[in-house]
Amino acid sequence: MRTNHSEHIISVVESGSVGTRLTASWRRSLQKYGLDPSRDPGPRRFTEAEVHERRARLEGFMDLATPKLDQLFQMVGNTGCSVLMTDRDGVILDQRSKEADSDTFQAWGLWQGCDWSEAAEGTNGIGTCLAEARHITIHGNEHFMSRNTVMSCMDSPIFGPDGQLIAALDVSSCRADQTEAYARLIAGVVAQTAKQIETEAFRAAFPKARIIAGPEERPEGAVLLAVDQDDLIVGATRAARRAFGLGLEAQLTARPASDILGRDSSASALERAERAALKRAIARAGGNMSAAARELGIGRATLYRRMKRLGLGENGEN
Incomplete structure (x- = not known):
């Protein structure tokens, strides 16, 4: 049976109007993925062996991320929030929550092994963050699925050393009284933590290179260049690739740092x-x-x- 929420979603999509900032995601959920916002079953759960295989692909990255996840959870765990890390497909690989909140998060499917891709769950913090490769907060009835409207989810994408999307960092709240203002506050912390993880992974990928930070901060992530002993750029974060016009392909063409940074090459x-x-x-x-x-x-x-x-x-x- 459709609820007022699901009827609203379908009405907005079928009207063809611009609507809200999430209308494009709602449209993908309904028309591209064929999802029903009133569907009851929760997220698909992968087996323990499948989760282990996915974690193994990101073993070094997960090791770097673990201390940052712990620090983030220390900051938000007492407020009824869980901290989640997914792979680029939206499958939860790591999760932290207080014992008192664990039953709620497990029932919602915010648990290790669950699939929160947009193709599986429609508009949601994890899936839409990955689909649009940007920081995002999905609060309450902004979710596509009616059963997910009890949540508030704050997410940031994490890009690997090759500039490609590698993971999503999520903080989700199980508190019904969570305000949008507080969600925005948490979202800022999530974005900063994602940037720290991305920075450490980049530095670890180029241990012999000189790491140069960009002259200005960019909201999408760390602006870092890896320069070898011959002054050639051998690595760049996604934000640096955008800032310096280096292209977003995984394989980076080596270029003199002096050319990129505007130094005299005479x-x-x-x-x-x-x-x-x-x-x-x-x-x-x-x-x-x-x-x-x-x-x-x-x-x-x-x-x-x-x-x-x-x-x-x-x-x-x-």
Whole structure:
């Protein structure tokens, strides 16, 4: 039997009006996925073996994320909220909730192994966050399914080191008195935690590279570039790819950092780079020119010729 909520959803979609910020998601749920908003059965549950296989694909990532999930739960757990991590398909791989709230979350399907993709559950925090690759809050009757209107869900996508969507971070509330204002407050914390996880995963993926943070914050995530010893960009977060026009494909074409960051690429800049390299080698060698030359892979005489050309004194001074 259809409820007022499900009738409203169908009416908005069938009217073809722009409606709310979630009308596009409601339309996908009804027309693309063929879902019925009055359907009673809860989310599909994957077997323990299937969940284990999905977690194994993200083993290193999950290890990095675990401390951040714990910290987030310490902040929101006493307010009737659970903390969830899903894979990019919307399947819950990790979950935290207070024991007093666990029966409620299990009954709702907000539990490890449950499928909260938009294709399975219609408009919801996890599924719509993944479908639209953006931070989102789905409060009460903004959900597609009538049975999910008791929830408030705050979600952020997490992109992997290759810029591709890898997971969703969710905080869901089981409190009927949760206000939209409080949900927005939690949403900010969720977004910040997602950014921290993304940052740590990116740094771990490029352990030998120099990590450069972008000059400005962007709401969609961390703006980070990984630059190798030859000053080539070998990695970029999704937000950095957008900020610097690097494209969103997983495979990144290496480009000089100086080209991207707007630094001078003239001969004088090359001379400054060479000068800096010589001074670093001399400093590491403690002024021992033979040792400095060996580090640079050149002869001692060649080192002195380059120093003279670049205006460096006998011990590498300006």
